[in-house]
Amino acid sequence: MAARLNFTTLDVFTSQHFAGNPLAIVCIPQDFQGELSQTQKQTIAREFNLSETVFLHEGDINEPIAIDIFTTDEELPFAGHPTVGSGWYLLSKNPGRDRITLKTKAGEIPVFSVGSTGDQVRLRVPTNFKTHPPHAHPRAKVLQPQLVSADYANGLEGAEVVVSIVKGMTFLLVQLNSEDALSRLQPSPERLTVPGLGEWDGFVGLYAFYEREDGVIRTRMFDGTLEDPATGSAASTLGGWLAKKRGPGTHKIEILQGVEMGRRSEIVVVVDIGQDGEILSIELSGSAVEVMEGTVRIP
Numbered sequence: 001m002a003a004r005l006n007f008t009t010l011d012v013f014t015s016q017h018f019a020g021n022p023l024a025i026v027c028i029p030q031d032f033q034g035e036l037s038q039t040q041k042q043t044i045a046r047e048f049n050l051s052e053t054v055f056l057h058e059g060d061i062n063e064p065i066a067i068d069i070f071t072t073d074e075e076l077p078f079a080g081h082p083t084v085g086s087g088w089y090l091l092s093k094n095p096g097r098d099r100i101t102l103k104t105k106a107g108e109i110p111v112f113s114v115g116s117t118g119d120q121v122r123l124r125v126p127t128n129f130k131t132h133p134p135h136a137h138p139r140a141k142v143l144q145p146q147l148v149s150a151d152y153a154n155g156l157e158g159a160e161v162v163v164s165i166v167k168g169m170t171f172l173l174v175q176l177n178s179e180d181a182l183s184r185l186q187p188s189p190e191r192l193t194v195p196g197l198g199e200w201d202g203f204v205g206l207y208a209f210y211e212r213e214d215g216v217i218r219t220r221m222f223d224g225t226l227e228d229p230a231t232g233s234a235a236s237t238l239g240g241w242l243a244k245k246r247g248p249g250t251h252k253i254e255i256l257q258g259v260e261m262g263r264r265s266e267i268v269v270v271v272d273i274g275q276d277g278e279i280l281s282i283e284l285s286g287s288a289v290e291v292m293e294g295t296v297r298i299p
Contacts, residue, residue, distance in 0.1 A: 003298040012085040013230040013265040013286040021230035023085040024048040045070035064103035078106035080232010087111030088288040125236045125282040134159035143188045151181035165237040168202030191224035207234040219257045229258035230265030239269030
């Protein structure tokens with residue numbers, strides 16, 4: 001007989017249905033843990049066909065709750081909207097609690113309920129932050145035929161910032177000169193690669209950004225043909241890099257992503273920078289809302 005696992009989908013980094021970034025959470029009961037193979041998890045994630053699917057290992061809520069995070073073709077050690085979504089989901093199912101801990105491949109992550117109505121969560125992002133040498137990636141710009149040199153802060157030939165938030169999770173941060181230029185970006189037929197990452201080698205995404213006069217950072221994230229409506233790991237990476245440029249202190253960075261996709265996503269990153277200019281902590285905040293629920297049949 002086929003097993004049936006319950007699932008819920010959320011829209012994350014929004015309080016509005018059908019906005020933000022969709023996330024599927026597949027719950028694995030305690031008596032089924034260890035029964036689901038990596039191949040089966042990958043197949044289920046591919047079936048949902050979302051940017052990420054979480055497999056949540058149910059257990060004692062007073063202990064760290066393990067989650068596995070899958071894209072449609074690989075497992076990730078950490079990603080922002082799956083952890084924000086999973087934390088929000090667990091806290092919503094356990095009213096009266098204001099904290100839970102997630103156990104990810106990148107480490108344990110405390111998640112706190114915040115806001116006057118508890119509709120938002122905040123988590124400390126696990127970091128192994130590294131700024132790599134700037135990289136000139138003309139191919140990434142050649143594949144953007146609607147943009148010209150003046151649209152890029154560093155021009156067509158200039159090198160762009162390369163930063164890893166943890167090992168295996170890296171972003172090419174491409175600064176643009178206007179929201180109009182941001183709107184003209186399009187998915188690429190090629191996935192991005194950056195040489196020389198060493199121990200930090202793994203996923204590489206393109207995170208384009210423009211800082212508005214009101215201080216809000218407008219962003220878009222591409223992984224080849226995929227555009228992501230909200231990318232907490234990329235927002236944390238960009239927030240960390242911007243905060244280091246701004247110097248010691250606490251920096252609140254508001255990021256707005258997904259607008260061009262019709263999936264407005266509101267992300268808040270708070271970064272503490274020490275007197276030595278290094279990152280002390282990165283915190284990520286956002287809301288979520290339940291959209292669908294059902295069961296997955298496991299042959």
